[in-house]
Amino acid sequence: MVRMSPRAxxxxxxxxxxxxxxxxxxxxxxxxxxxAGAPSPAAVPAGRGEEGDEERGRRxxxxxxxxxLETLRASGLRGELRYDPQxxxxxxxxxxxQSSQTIFLKNFYDEYRASPPxxxxxxxxxxxxxxxxxxxxxLYPAARPFLLPVVRPRFYFESLKxxxxxxxTGGSVxxxxxxxxxxxxxALVQDTPDAMKYVPPEELAQWxxxxxxxxxxALENLRRRSPEAxxxxxxxxxxxxxxxSYAASRLLLEExxxxxxxxxxxxxxxxHRDVLLITGSRDDEGLLRVAELSQVAYEAPxxxxxxxxxRAPEGWVPFLPAKGSKALPALxxxxxxxxxxxxxxxxxxxNAQHKxxxxxxxxxxxxxxxxxxxxxxxxxxxxxxxxxxxxRVDVVIFMDSERGPEAPPVAVVRWDVVxxxxxxxxxxVEGLYPIRYQLKGFPTPEQLSRWKKDPxxxxxx
Numbered sequence: 001m002v003r004m005s006p007r008a009x010x011x012x013x014x015x016x017x018x019x020x021x022x023x024x025x026x027x028x029x030x031x032x033x034x035x036a037g038a039p040s041p042a043a044v045p046a047g048r049g050e051e052g053d054e055e056r057g058r059r060x061x062x063x064x065x066x067x068x069l070e071t072l073r074a075s076g077l078r079g080e081l082r083y084d085p086q087x088x089x090x091x092x093x094x095x096x097x098q099s100s101q102t103i104f105l106k107n108f109y110d111e112y113r114a115s116p117p118x119x120x121x122x123x124x125x126x127x128x129x130x131x132x133x134x135x136x137x138x139l140y141p142a143a144r145p146f147l148l149p150v151v152r153p154r155f156y157f158e159s160l161k162x163x164x165x166x167x168x169t170g171g172s173v174x175x176x177x178x179x180x181x182x183x184x185x186x187a188l189v190q191d192t193p194d195a196m197k198y199v200p201p202e203e204l205a206q207w208x209x210x211x212x213x214x215x216x217x218a219l220e221n222l223r224r225r226s227p228e229a230x231x232x233x234x235x236x237x238x239x240x241x242x243x244x245s246y247a248a249s250r251l252l253l254e255e256x257x258x259x260x261x262x263x264x265x266x267x268x269x270x271x272h273r274d275v276l277l278i279t280g281s282r283d284d285e286g287l288l289r290v291a292e293l294s295q296v297a298y299e300a301p302x303x304x305x306x307x308x309x310x311r312a313p314e315g316w317v318p319f320l321p322a323k324g325s326k327a328l329p330a331l332x333x334x335x336x337x338x339x340x341x342x343x344x345x346x347x348x349x350x351n352a353q354h355k356x357x358x359x360x361x362x363x364x365x366x367x368x369x370x371x372x373x374x375x376x377x378x379x380x381x382x383x384x385x386x387x388x389x390x391x392r393v394d395v396v397i398f399m400d401s402e403r404g405p406e407a408p409p410v411a412v413v414r415w416d417v418v419x420x421x422x423x424x425x426x427x428x429v430e431g432l433y434p435i436r437y438q439l440k441g442f443p444t445p446e447q448l449s450r451w452k453k454d455p456x457x458x459x460x461x
Contacts, residue, residue, distance in 0.1 A: 061088060064109050064124075071127045072103075086352060101197075103127075110301035136190070140207035146190045147199070147218040151248040151270060153305050154185040155342040158433040159349060174200050176211055181315030183305055183338070184270070186252065188214055196245075219252060226250055229259065230278070236262045237286035239293070240276035247276045248304050251316065262286070266311065267319055270304045271297035271334075281310060281319065287327035294334055306334035333376045336368050340378070342434050343391045350389065363436075366391045377460045382439060384410075389429065389436040394460055398448065411443070411451045412458050421447060 065083050068090060072081055079095035088109075092101040108127060115123040137143040157177045175198040177187035188199040188211075204214055225246070230238035238260035240247040248270035250256045257266050262280030267287065269277040271294040279286030287308070298306040308331050310319035318335060321328050343366030350363045367379040377394035384400045396418050398411040419426065426437040443451075451457045 058085075061085075061105075061109060064112060065090070065105060067124055068103075068105060068108065068127055071124055075127070107302050114301055136203055136206075138206075140209050143190060143203075143207060144217050145221065146192060147214060148189055148191050148222055148246060149186050149215060149218045149249050149252060150189050150246065150273070151180060151184055151186050151251065151304065152273075153338075153342065154179055154183055154433060155345065157185045157187065159345060161431070174198075176201055176204060176214065178211070178215070179315070180252075181309065181312070182317045183307055183309070184316060186215075186249070188218055222246060222249055223253055223255075226253055226256055230256070232260075233289060233293075234286060236260065236283050237279040237289055238277070240274075242276075243274055245273050247274045248272070250276050251309075268309050268316065269294045269306070269334075270309075271295075271306050272300055272303050281321070284321065284325050284327055287321055287325065288330065291327050291330035291334060295330065298334065298337070306338040307331075308334070329374055329376065336376050336378050339391075339434065340366055340368050346432075346434065346436075360387065362386050362388045364388050364390045366393060369395075371460075375460060382442070384442040388439045390426070390439055392435050392437070395458070398443065411448045413451050414457055414460060417451070417457045418443075 062085055065085070065088070069081055069083060072090065072092070077092055078098060079093040081093075082091040083089075084091065088105050090103045090105065092098070092103065094100040108123070111126070112120055112123045157173055157175065160173045160175075175187050177185050180186045189196050190199055199214070204211060207214075225244070226242070228241045231241050233239055240250060242250065251268050251270060256276075257268065257278060260266070260278040262278065262283060263286070264280040264282030267279050267281050267290075269275075269290050271277070275293070275297045277290040277293060279290050281287075291308070294306055297303065307318045308320065309316040311317075320331055320335065347363045347365060350361075353359075354361050354363070362383070364380045364382070367381075368376060369379050370376045378391075379395045379397055380391050380393040381397045381399055382388065382390060384398070384402070386401060390396075392415065394415055396413050396415060397409045398413065399405075400407065400410050403410075422443045425439055425441050425443070427440055429436050429438055
């Protein structure tokens with residue numbers, strides 16, 4: 001039987017937060033992994049617990065931002081550098097030949113906090129490289145040698161749409177990118193030995209080149225940088241040997257994937273931009289090994305995604321081995337944690353936007369849970385009478401608001417059952433990633449009674 005998480009019972013405590021993106025339009029080239037055990041880069045500032053913890057987290061983040069402003073001014077950047085605490089970024093203006101920049105601080109802050117106290121100033125000084133961003137060449141032949149593809153979580157790009165004041169999903173994305181399967185995205189960057197910046201659509205227009213041609217040229221540049229052999233961890237299980245911030249991007253290269261002679265279909269994980277892991281869908285030992293390595297890499301700053309992926313017609317899509325696989329618990333835990341990070345950031349972004357717009361809408365929390373058997377799955381609370389955006393989860397907890405927040409659930413039901421028997425109440429929000437559903441009503445008393453009498457509807461896989 002599924003037990004309700006204590007946090008789910010507090011459905012009336014609607015928490016609003018600040019969306020902090022892991023994507024910066026400009027970031028330094030020095031992107032080596034941070035030490036194991038580094039703080040999770042899911043959201044900054046941290047602190048979803050008691051109010052005092054949240055306030056302290058915000059103060060610490062603001063203090064870091066002030067240090068960042070001082071560092072950037074020391075690097076020679078001029079004009080009014082503006083700190084936006086809601087989005088945790090710094091705007092650098094165009095000023096006497098100085099290019100405008102938007103600097104998202106999240107990755108720098110993660111690395112700063114992960115560093116020992118005596119090395120924090122060194123981590124902060126990584127910002128100095130942003131004063132040397134590559135200038136945009138006027139002609140495409142001059143730009144082409146510096147183009148490379150970067151693989152990042154799809155949410156990094158999709159979440160930029162939430163920043164507009166008037167639209168939940170209709171905002172523009174100021175970088176050239178495309179989906180890579182269902183959970184990843186690939187973007188174009190201009191790279192030099194000192195710095196890297198994302199390519200905006202207007203630069204392609206200036207060069208007179210299509211995104212298809214630019215991506216093809218970027219991929220060819222990456223191919224020329226990828227002759228090294230993979231590291232063999234065991235027969236049929238391999239790890240990338242690159243330490244250049246583009247290891248994850250090598251999953252775009254079919255010849256790299258083929259270098260690992262796997263059992264079954266190739267399965268890849270890109271938990272960090274400097275880590276590409278490859279094994280086979282029928283290799284249980286290999287799947288367990290890459291899961292264990294991914295758990296460490298995914299906790300470091302500048303992580304990518306924790307989900308195992310297998311190629312499908314639509315690209316790289318999440319993969320889990322069959323029930324009974326000893327790798328299943330670890331891979332499932334990584335998958336749920338990846339979803340939690342995305343939904344948590346999305347929740348904070350939507351709440352911030354709704355606050356600006358004066359919209360009264362409950363953005364339900366994606367709640368990870370581990371049961372007494374060690375199975376990890378996700379839950380969300382569906383409250384009667386509350387206008388809600390519900391994430392897609394494994395288990396839905398139905399609450400009757402008229403009974404009060406301390407009352408037990410009126411039903412706890414697997415998602416597939418809810419979708420099959422009450423799917424008409426779930427309306428997908430168009431264009432929102434990861435997907436959420438606007439709720440149109442509440443299950444009937446007959447449905448709730450039937451579900452409550454049938455224990456099988458609560459059994460997670």
